[in-house]
Amino acid sequence: SGNFRGISPAEFFYRNRQMAGFENPTQSLYTTVRELVENSLDSCEEARVLPTVDVTIQSELGRTCTVSVSDNGTGVPDENVPNAFGKVLYGNKYSSRQRRGTFGLGVTMAVLYGQISTGTPAVIHTKTAQNEGNEYSVYIDIESNSPIVKSSNPLKRKERGTTVHITLNGDLKRSRERVIEYLRLTGISTPHARITLSLDDTERYTFGGFTKKIPSLPVDSLPHPHAADLELIRRLAAKNPDLRLHEFLVGSFQQLGHKTAEKFLNFIRMDPRATIGSLDREALSYLGNSLRKYDKFGKPSATCLSPVGKESFFNAIRKEFNATVIGYSQRGPLEWDGFPYIVEGVLAISDAFEQSDIPHLFRFANRVPLLYDSTDDVFAKTLKRIPWARYKPPEISGVAIFTHFCSIRVPYSAAGKQSITSVSSITSEILSLYRELGRKLKVFSEGKKRALHSRRK
Amino acid sequence: SGNFRGISPAEFFYRNRQMAGFENPTQSLYTTVRELVENSLDSCEEARVLPTVDVTIQSELGRTCTVSVSDNGTGVPDENVPNAFGKVLYGNKYSSRQRRGTFGLGVTMAVLYGQISTGTPAVIHTKTAQNEGNEYSVYIDIESNSPIVKSSNPLKRKERGTTVHITLNGDLKRSRERVIEYLRLTGISTPHARITLSLDDTERYTFGGFTKKIPSLPVDSLPHPHAADLELIRRLAAKNPDLRLHEFLVGSFQQLGHKTAEKFLNFIRMDPRATIGSLDREALSYLGNSLRKYDKFGKPSATCLSPVGKESFFNAIRKEFNATVIGYSQRGPLEWDGFPYIVEGVLAISDAFEQSDIPHLFRFANRVPLLYDSTDDVFAKTLKRIPWARYKPPEISGVAIFTHFCSIRVPYSAAGKQSITSVSSITSEILSLYRELGRKLKVFSEGKKRALHSRRK
Ligand SMILES: Nc1ncnc2c1ncn2[C@@H]1O[C@H](COP(=O)(O)OP(=O)(O)OP(=O)(O)O)[C@@H](O)[C@H]1O
Ligand SMILES: Nc1ncnc2c1ncn2[C@@H]1O[C@H](COP(=O)(O)OP(=O)(O)OP(=O)(O)O)[C@@H](O)[C@H]1O
Ligand SMILES: [Mg+2]
Numbered sequence: 001s002g003n004f005r006g007i008s009p010a011e012f013f014y015r016n017r018q019m020a021g022f023e024n025p026t027q028s029l030y031t032t033v034r035e036l037v038e039n040s041l042d043s044c045e046e047a048r049v050l051p052t053v054d055v056t057i058q059s060e061l062g063r064t065c066t067v068s069v070s071d072n073g074t075g076v077p078d079e080n081v082p083n084a085f086g087k088v089l090y091g092n093k094y095s096s097r098q099r100r101g102t103f104g105l106g107v108t109m110a111v112l113y114g115q116i117s118t119g120t121p122a123v124i125h126t127k128t129a130q131n132e133g134n135e136y137s138v139y140i141d142i143e144s145n146s147p148i149v150k151s152s153n154p155l156k157r158k159e160r161g162t163t164v165h166i167t168l169n170g171d172l173k174r175s176r177e178r179v180i181e182y183l184r185l186t187g188i189s190t191p192h193a194r195i196t197l198s199l200d201d202t203e204r205y206t207f208g209g210f211t212k213k214i215p216s217l218p219v220d221s222l223p224h225p226h227a228a229d230l231e232l233i234r235r236l237a238a239k240n241p242d243l244r245l246h247e248f249l250v251g252s253f254q255q256l257g258h259k260t261a262e263k264f265l266n267f268i269r270m271d272p273r274a275t276i277g278s279l280d281r282e283a284l285s286y287l288g289n290s291l292r293k294y295d296k297f298g299k300p301s302a303t304c305l306s307p308v309g310k311e312s313f314f315n316a317i318r319k320e321f322n323a324t325v326i327g328y329s330q331r332g333p334l335e336w337d338g339f340p341y342i343v344e345g346v347l348a349i350s351d352a353f354e355q356s357d358i359p360h361l362f363r364f365a366n367r368v369p370l371l372y373d374s375t376d377d378v379f380a381k382t383l384k385r386i387p388w389a390r391y392k393p394p395e396i397s398g399v400a401i402f403t404h405f406c407s408i409r410v411p412y413s414a415a416g417k418q419s420i421t422s423v424s425s426i427t428s429e430i431l432s433l434y435r436e437l438g439r440k441l442k443v444f445s446e447g448k449k450r451a452l453h454s455r456r457k
Numbered sequence: 458s459g460n461f462r463g464i465s466p467a468e469f470f471y472r473n474r475q476m477a478g479f480e481n482p483t484q485s486l487y488t489t490v491r492e493l494v495e496n497s498l499d500s501c502e503e504a505r506v507l508p509t510v511d512v513t514i515q516s517e518l519g520r521t522c523t524v525s526v527s528d529n530g531t532g533v534p535d536e537n538v539p540n541a542f543g544k545v546l547y548g549n550k551y552s553s554r555q556r557r558g559t560f561g562l563g564v565t566m567a568v569l570y571g572q573i574s575t576g577t578p579a580v581i582h583t584k585t586a587q588n589e590g591n592e593y594s595v596y597i598d599i600e601s602n603s604p605i606v607k608s609s610n611p612l613k614r615k616e617r618g619t620t621v622h623i624t625l626n627g628d629l630k631r632s633r634e635r636v637i638e639y640l641r642l643t644g645i646s647t648p649h650a651r652i653t654l655s656l657d658d659t660e661r662y663t664f665g666g667f668t669k670k671i672p673s674l675p676v677d678s679l680p681h682p683h684a685a686d687l688e689l690i691r692r693l694a695a696k697n698p699d700l701r702l703h704e705f706l707v708g709s710f711q712q713l714g715h716k717t718a719e720k721f722l723n724f725i726r727m728d729p730r731a732t733i734g735s736l737d738r739e740a741l742s743y744l745g746n747s748l749r750k751y752d753k754f755g756k757p758s759a760t761c762l763s764p765v766g767k768e769s770f771f772n773a774i775r776k777e778f779n780a781t782v783i784g785y786s787q788r789g790p791l792e793w794d795g796f797p798y799i800v801e802g803v804l805a806i807s808d809a810f811e812q813s814d815i816p817h818l819f820r821f822a823n824r825v826p827l828l829y830d831s832t833d834d835v836f837a838k839t840l841k842r843i844p845w846a847r848y849k850p851p852e853i854s855g856v857a858i859f860t861h862f863c864s865i866r867v868p869y870s871a872a873g874k875q876s877i878t879s880v881s882s883i884t885s886e887i888l889s890l891y892r893e894l895g896r897k898l899k900v901f902s903e904g905k906k907r908a909l910h911s912r913r914k
């Protein structure tokens with residue numbers, strides 16, 4: 001009785017697409033570019049190549065735009081194309097290392113929005129190492145969350161990689177500034193990528209390409225013991241229920257070697273020789289809570305992360321903004337709810353930055369620039385808590401701070417991935433980061449003052 | 458190749474539970490109370506009774522709390538209990554009228570969080586008009602997004618209705634103020650409901666019960682023509698492909714009678730006698746775009762909405778805050794993206810309200826108080842754009858504005874339903890609302906001044 005039914009996740013995001021960045025034609029165009037470029041950069045990362053990403057936007061009569069993004073990445077295997085593009089919550093990035101993509105939602109939302117706003121299918125031309133190239137046109141069946149392949153045919157592509165075309169109701173006039181800014185900042189957080197932008201064949205830009213050095217690929221890591229909620233414990237236990245607790249802990253978690261396992265099990269008074277499968281729910285609950293509370297585990301390893309790093313960040317910011325870089329600061333690797341993260345920041349001065357009492361803030365997460373929703377972002381909120389007058393004399397202006405949060409999981413406040421919530425102890429780490437950058441600014445401005453005085457003498 | 462797979466929507470919200478209001482134990486306790494109370498009020502509405510909702514929170518050793526919420530609503534039919542509580546994106550509120558629930562997500566997230574933080578199943582004791590009462594304990598299988606019924610047995614319940622118990626890792630000390638505030642404000646936006654709160658058997662509160670008059674039940678409505686995106690058109694067309702365009706339009710949309718249909722089809726040069734099923738994608742696209750652009754359709758009907766209304770709002774605010782109510786304003790019924798909505802506001806003065814230059818803002822959406830995420834809410838952002846000094850002399854303080862946005866679809870910025878994004882023309886309507894309330898405040902304060910002067914003479 002009473003109309004009970006379920007809806008698909010595609011239906012959920014169709015009805016609530018403002019949560020995924022598709023609130024209006026201006027934002028939808030921006031989000032479409034963003035989602036495609038992020039997929040391209042993830043793919044090039046996996047392919048271990050210097051990324052070449054070409055973005056083309058053609059606006060047509062009225063408000064229709066076609067966004068085309070090409071890359072030299074891995075390409076998409078034929079059997080995966082329909083689901084990758086035509087199914088929400090489907091992808092190959094559900095892993096434990098830092099990546100731009102994380103939900104399996106992004107490009108499918110662009111496909112969906114293009115389809116409901118213009119009736120046009122997404123067109124994907126892709127070539128992997130295993131084929132010559134194929135072109136697909138794909139719709140999504142929203143109610144069933146499944147792909148509809150309108151057509152697919154062989155079409156040679158010169159190089160391995162992918163080109164995606166989305167035609168949507170978008171407002172290029174209003175969107176272009178932010179699209180340009182996004183790509184410009186992407187060239188800074190992924191400085192080894194060459195990115196081009198062509199708008200209506202009349203405007204052309206190039207970004208990035210600041211270095212030929214490819215960063216090392218982050219590596220999947222075992223969970224940190226502080227990530228041990230009951231669901232994780234249950235899943236790990238189910239894999240190998242006959243493992244004795246000691247071996248189970250050492251094999252399932254990082255920062256948990258044999259000595260530490262023994263010490264920990266003694267401390268919580270659990271028998272190291274009991275099998276994980278023999279524990280009932282209450283005992284599993286006790287084990288999980290104890291793992292989360294125990295404070296003698298080491299900080300997580302950073303091999304699953306890919307911070308930009310001082311040299312790369314300085315180099316790109318200097319060149320892109322003709323800036324003087326004042327300082328770099330890094331906090332971590334730490335963990336929030338057991339997920340490894342690093343926060344890094346650069347403070348720089350340039351005429352290119354807004355003149356203001358508070359530094360202008362450029363936010364990044366997993367090498368992606370965040371341009372929307374700054375009011376509810378923890379980096380923006382925390383910036384206001386710093387008494388900048390203490391670090392910055394009024395004569396110094398044009399100050400900017402670039403912050404980068406990188407983690408195997410980013411606590412985004414919504415599926416559009418534009419702002420980070422203030423979870424766990426992240427806020428206090430951000431405060432420390434800002435203070436450290438503030439102190440470097442203070443040293444710099446005092447140095448400038450003294451230099452000025454000595455010149456006058 | 459490459460680890461392609463899909464994840465269930467339960468898995469998505471498990472990994473990203475901060476998007477649904479489960480960021481930390483303090484917020485999780487608040488969200489759990491909220492989701493249960495909203496379900497209870499929706500149920501009582503459907504049952505057409507004066508709601509009685511009893512909330513009990515027991516904190517146990519450490520940080521474990523048990524939240525219990527009882528109502529005298531419809532109860533949950535036996536065959537629907539497992540999916541209603543153990544499956545994400547499942548419910549009976551996917552309708553076209555104003556309701557508190559909308560996603561089919563809320564209570565299942567509370568079940569999920571309780572389960573992963575304490576290992577405890579949700580316990581549901583429910584009686585409908587068709588049975589004597591049954592008690593269930595339910596888990597959710599996150600990876601498959603399906604319920605696990607741990608136990609179910611007949612258990613008499615005196616009255617029709619439901620009691621839900623969730624045991625979770627929550628922080629009652631930090632949460633209690635906001636829980637109390639939430640229930641207090643709920644008593645204002647649902648003034649005919651009696652709500653009780655009991656905290657650890659030591660504190661007891663009652664809220665609401667300001668009137669015995671039950672508001673009329675909002676009624677499902679046909680979509681407004683401005684909601685005609687391609688997906689909607691396609692679904693409507695598929696229902697009855699042999700309908701001629703004229704009949705299709707009149708039967709599918711509100712504010713589209715025979716005369717208007719004829720005029721519209723002439724205007725866009727489409728043959729009224731063609732069947733909807735005969736239109737190809739391009740023609741459907743043209744039809745949908747034309748429907749959205751045509752500005753001669755009437756404003757939507759308000760029968761699907763349930764604003765609180767001037768008298769009820771005034772009455773409750775006066776009594777709850779011992780306030781002087783200065784003014785009421787209502788905008789609408791209007792539509793955003795074709796969804797009917799009304800915005801109403803009350804301006805009041807009381808010592809109970811914070812003293813400040815800007816009125817204190819109490820936000821509501823579909824009769825639910827919104828207490829989190831105000832920084833990115835359109836009502837809060839827009840409030841700051843009003844030059845309040847123009848309307849409020851410094852000697853008048855303790856001013857508050859209560860805003861209520863009600864719609865068949867609320868553009869929430871995230872699944873936790875705490876803030877509304879600024880879509881469509883809503884912002885300008887909110888500005889008009891605030892200005893109208895501001896003018897009433899100005900009239901009031903000038904009246905006060907004159908009264909003061911005349912007394913002094
Ligand atoms: N340009 C591309 N090159 C290679 N693979 C791609 C490309 N674009 C998409 N894919 C594949 O399609 C999948 C789905 O993409 P989608 O953007 O929907 O999700 P995601 O990137 O995994 O996560 P997110 O929702 O956070 O973006 C990806 O996981 C990837 O495997
Ligand atoms: N106290 C209750 N009385 C009657 N039915 C209930 C009650 N609580 C839950 N339900 C049923 O369970 C379903 C699922 O509840 P849930 O909170 O997950 O979703 P929802 O209320 O429909 O939407 P939302 O996610 O916005 O809260 C509801 O649609 C309703 O049918
Ligand atoms: Mg992606």
Ligand SMILES: [Mg+2]
Nearest residue numbers: 496558563564
């Ligand atoms: Mg609900």
